Amino acid sequence: MRIAIVGTGYVGLVTAACFAELGHTVIGVDIDRKKIQKLSSGKSTIFEPGLEELIVHGLKGKRLSFTTDLQTTLHKVDIVFSAVATPQGKDHHADLSAVFTVTETVAASADHDILFVNKSTVPVGTGRECERRIADILRKRKKKIRIPVVSNPEFLREGMAVSDTIMPERIVIGINESTAAGVHEPLLRKGVAKSSINARALMENLYRPISRTGKPIIFMSRESAEIVKYASNAFLATKISFINMLAELTEKTGANIRDVALGMGLDSRIGHRFLHAGIGYGGSCFPKDVKALLATARQCGCDFGIIEATDSMNTRARERFFERILTFLPKKSTVGVWGLAFKPKTDDMREAPSLDLVSILIAAGHRIRAHDPATMENARKILPRGIRFCPSPLEAARGADALVLLTEWDEFRGVDLRELKKTMKGTDLFDGRNVYEPSAVKAAGLRYHGIGI
Numbered sequence: 001m002r003i004a005i006v007g008t009g010y011v012g013l014v015t016a017a018c019f020a021e022l023g024h025t026v027i028g029v030d031i032d033r034k035k036i037q038k039l040s041s042g043k044s045t046i047f048e049p050g051l052e053e054l055i056v057h058g059l060k061g062k063r064l065s066f067t068t069d070l071q072t073t074l075h076k077v078d079i080v081f082s083a084v085a086t087p088q089g090k091d092h093h094a095d096l097s098a099v100f101t102v103t104e105t106v107a108a109s110a111d112h113d114i115l116f117v118n119k120s121t122v123p124v125g126t127g128r129e130c131e132r133r134i135a136d137i138l139r140k141r142k143k144k145i146r147i148p149v150v151s152n153p154e155f156l157r158e159g160m161a162v163s164d165t166i167m168p169e170r171i172v173i174g175i176n177e178s179t180a181a182g183v184h185e186p187l188l189r190k191g192v193a194k195s196s197i198n199a200r201a202l203m204e205n206l207y208r209p210i211s212r213t214g215k216p217i218i219f220m221s222r223e224s225a226e227i228v229k230y231a232s233n234a235f236l237a238t239k240i241s242f243i244n245m246l247a248e249l250t251e252k253t254g255a256n257i258r259d260v261a262l263g264m265g266l267d268s269r270i271g272h273r274f275l276h277a278g279i280g281y282g283g284s285c286f287p288k289d290v291k292a293l294l295a296t297a298r299q300c301g302c303d304f305g306i307i308e309a310t311d312s313m314n315t316r317a318r319e320r321f322f323e324r325i326l327t328f329l330p331k332k333s334t335v336g337v338w339g340l341a342f343k344p345k346t347d348d349m350r351e352a353p354s355l356d357l358v359s360i361l362i363a364a365g366h367r368i369r370a371h372d373p374a375t376m377e378n379a380r381k382i383l384p385r386g387i388r389f390c391p392s393p394l395e396a397a398r399g400a401d402a403l404v405l406l407t408e409w410d411e412f413r414g415v416d417l418r419e420l421k422k423t424m425k426g427t428d429l430f431d432g433r434n435v436y437e438p439s440a441v442k443a444a445g446l447r448y449h450g451i452g453i
């Protein structure tokens with residue numbers, strides 16, 4: 001099939017490369033000219049394991065190409081995906097301006113029936129609003145073409161994005177009666193002719209290379225699909241905040257949060273995943289999606305007290321850890337920071353704890369030596385000046401009064417703790433992800449500060 005994917009960021013680029021790998025002809029579209037130039041030369045613009053190989057393979061096989069020209073692209077494809085960002089906007093609502101820009105460009109330029117698929121995370125009702133805007137523009141253009149709007153939320157995890165896309169646990173597709181007909185709902189009621197497009201069949205064909213391996217495609221209404229995405233992220237965030245809440249209690253009572261999590265997680269109804277105490281969730285999705293869901297709930301008059309608590313507990317988890325660090329640090333300390341990205345195996349720094357901590361430490365007069373395996377280039381552009389970026393973990397720890405682990409990259413887990421002790425000046429090790437055994441840290445002559453331990 002011929003597909004355009006608009007927005008070649010963490011989601012759009014992976015989706016484009018994977019669909020091309022699965023045999024579709026894919027055009028990745030972005031407004032960022034530099035990004036398109038780099039991608040066209042076979043270089044990935046993000047750090048994501050396995051992605052660059054797929055980009056090169058797709059380009060060589062002529063199934064994948066990149067452009068900034070959406071208008072021309074629309075004449076060549078059957079399906080257009082919107083995978084643009086939906087960052088936090090006014091009053092915590094998702095900022096949908098990029099989604100609507102793409103929607104309106106498609107409506108203003110398409111010359112044949114085309115399926116519009118929303119892959120961005122958007123609040124419930126956005127599909128309907130896209131459909132309304134499309135109908136308005138087509139009416140003004142006096143164009144008798146149909147552009148049905150489908151919701152197809154994305155569940156990939158950065159760092160695992162390629163395998164998550166090729167082997168997803170589920171594919172959720174939201175199609176309404178109006179979508180199936182390819183017209184805006186009120187027009188459908190007036191009996192306007194149906195589209196030549198069969199949205200469900202197109203989506204089934206598109207995903208066949210994946211669904212034939214047994215991965216389920218679930219069809220539902222567009223509104224339900226839009227909610228599934230926010231509900232999933234808010235649920236996972238709640239699990240994280242729940243264990244971080246208990247970590248405060250285990251600290252105060254001499255219990256150990258790891259044992260508590262182990263004892264809980266072995267119950268198959270609960271499970272171990274997302275039950276690790278730490279400095280809370282960050283990244284480009286959980287913080288903004290939790291807040292956007294709350295904003296939608298408020299707008300609809302629903303009481304989402306559980307999610308409110310999830311959000312505030314996340315702030316508290318981070319603050320508690322930062323306060324502890326500040327309490328222990330002597331004046332004008334040198335602090336080694338391990339991990340700047342919001343999680344391992346990505347270079348994404350959006351809402352990363354490092355952004356807050358580094359600023360707080362610098363404002364308090366401390367010096368920073370930092371290392372991250374993938375995101376030093378990004379970090380240099382975003383973090384305040386005066387940070388010493390070091391080529392290895394031990395270099396970042398050299399002469400440090402204290403070391404703070406913020407991101408649980410594998411290479412930090414297996415570090416030789418005795419070597420680390422020799423490299424540092426001080427002895428405090430702040431483990432923001434509970435990856436070290438306190439007894440091993442102690443045996444190496446370091447002082448351990450974990451969470452809930």
Ligand SMILES: NC(=O)c1ccc[n+]([C@@H]2O[C@H](COP(=O)([O-])OP(=O)(O)OC[C@H]3O[C@@H](n4cnc5c(N)ncnc54)[C@H](O)[C@@H]3O)[C@@H](O)[C@H]2O)c1
Pocket residue numbers: 006007008009010011012029030031032035083084085086098101102119120121122154155156157158284285
């Ligand atoms: N990053 C994730 O792990 C993840 C996972 C699931 C869902 N999502 C959702 O997917 C969406 C995209 O997220 P992302 O992380 O890929 O964002 P991103 O910021 O990495 O990428 C967005 C891309 O869209 C481009 N863009 C913006 N406006 C454009 C326009 N008018 N025309 C063409 N290109 C345009 C930008 O230049 C950028 O390259 C968001 O709604 C997000 O919530 C993200």
